[in-house]
Amino acid sequence: MRRADDPAPFGVYVHWPFCLSKCPYCDFNSHVRHGGVDQARYLAAFAREVAAMAARVPDRTVSSVFLGGGTPSLMAPDTVGGILDAIAKHWAVAPDVEVTLEANPTSVEATRFRGYRAAGVNRVSLGVQALDDASLKGLGRLHTAEEAMAAVAIARSVFERYSFDLIYARPGQTPAQWAAELNGAIDQAAEHLSLYQLTIEEGTPFHALHASGKLIMPDEATARTFYDMTQDICAARGLPPYEISNHARPGAECRHNLVYWRGHDYAGVGPGAHGRLDIDGVRHATATEKRPEVWLMRVEAHGHGLVTDDLLNCEERADEYLLMGLRLKEGIDPERYAALAGRTLDPARIALLRDEGAIAIASDGRLRVTQSGFPLLDAVVADLAA
Ligand SMILES: C[S@@+](CC[C@H](N)C(=O)[O-])C[C@H]1O[C@@H](n2cnc3c(N)ncnc32)[C@H](O)[C@@H]1O
Ligand code: SF4
Numbered sequence: 431m432r433r434a435d436d437p438a439p440f441g442v443y444v445h446w447p448f449c450l451s452k453c454p455y456c457d458f459n460s461h462v463r464h465g466g467v468d469q470a471r472y473l474a475a476f477a478r479e480v481a482a483m484a485a486r487v488p489d490r491t492v493s494s495v496f497l498g499g500g501t502p503s504l505m506a507p508d509t510v511g512g513i514l515d516a517i518a519k520h521w522a523v524a525p526d527v528e529v530t531l532e533a534n535p536t537s538v539e540a541t542r543f544r545g546y547r548a549a550g551v552n553r554v555s556l557g558v559q560a561l562d563d564a565s566l567k568g569l570g571r572l573h574t575a576e577e578a579m580a581a582v583a584i585a586r587s588v589f590e591r592y593s594f595d596l597i598y599a600r601p602g603q604t605p606a607q608w609a610a611e612l613n614g615a616i617d618q619a620a621e622h623l624s625l626y627q628l629t630i631e632e633g634t635p636f637h638a639l640h641a642s643g644k645l646i647m648p649d650e651a652t653a654r655t656f657y658d659m660t661q662d663i664c665a666a667r668g669l670p671p672y673e674i675s676n677h678a679r680p681g682a683e684c685r686h687n688l689v690y691w692r693g694h695d696y697a698g699v700g701p702g703a704h705g706r707l708d709i710d711g712v713r714h715a716t717a718t719e720k721r722p723e724v725w726l727m728r729v730e731a732h733g734h735g736l737v738t739d740d741l742l743n744c745e746e747r748a749d750e751y752l753l754m755g756l757r758l759k760e761g762i763d764p765e766r767y768a769a770l771a772g773r774t775l776d777p778a779r780i781a782l783l784r785d786e787g788a789i790a791i792a793s794d795g796r797l798r799v800t801q802s803g804f805p806l807l808d809a810v811v812a813d814l815a816a
Contacts, residue, residue, distance in 0.1 A: 484520035503533035507545025535581035621682035761798025
């Protein structure tokens, strides 16, 4: 719980862009390097970029760090420790800082968990994805279900907090199979689960298979059944949604992700990392070079890999607030929107969406998307922002 005198939340996102193999559904900035990766060289570059970011916003207190990827659990614990040391050297760090590392649940990676904890990580997020081997193979994963559950058990014994990810509405999966799988997963979950409906991303092998009719996705009605079932099962088992794909016991939400969705500031470090920084009252949207080796050379030459540093105008700030805030169960404060946009949301559109059951207004005035509105979130946001 934040006290009135606590500094505003401030997150640092660190992107590790390498994986052992590329999963056929994934369009994240992740790359396979069979020749290996020079971690010492990357660590030096991360430390330099942290210094450069901190020079722009020196007065922040870091409330969360998220090491995402790619596969950050391919980093040696010393590399992780070095990055966290650089962050602590250049910024104040809150005593209760949340430090999350995304890990793939293979047995090799689980052997590094204790090292990560010693380095300062206090939360892991494991990419379990499915609980049966045939589905894992279909998703191109390198771990079995048993290995993944063993990694979850190790995470439970090593970290104060852990979460894992599952992908549902997979090709060939029925809602009944998913209900059984989800209940099995909740038996192994502690305080947090991320549950993503499979999306077909352009440029991925799944996209090509889907386009040629070899990969059949659920129709809209079935997708909604999957979604509703997910919400109902999780809520009944004490893990209500706090965001469209994220479920937690109350108080156990991922604080770093809340920084994004509540529109606070965060620095993005590493190849292809995005950031949002308020500097002298102006909101900056930053992004670094995506290609790992080019990012590395840029940092070594200039001290940072920034390739985008856009200033957001009022309209853009307000649109981002809508887009991010409406993902959250708590929704948005229409007065904050009005203060950012310089205009109020259109009451006629609000009334229409409310009559359709897509949004609701709470007694404190907050506007939120309903469970039946969530599968149409993009359309709801577009409608409200128009
Ligand atoms: C950065 S990724 C992965 C972290 C880690 N490398 C792993 O694969 O376990 C974060 C999560 O996004 C989800 N994800 C990635 N691509 C997806 C897609 N096309 N559809 C649904 N979920 C996806 C997966 O659940 C994944 O764990
Ligand atoms: S899903 Fe994870 S392991 Fe697979 S390619 Fe994407 S980032 Fe890498």
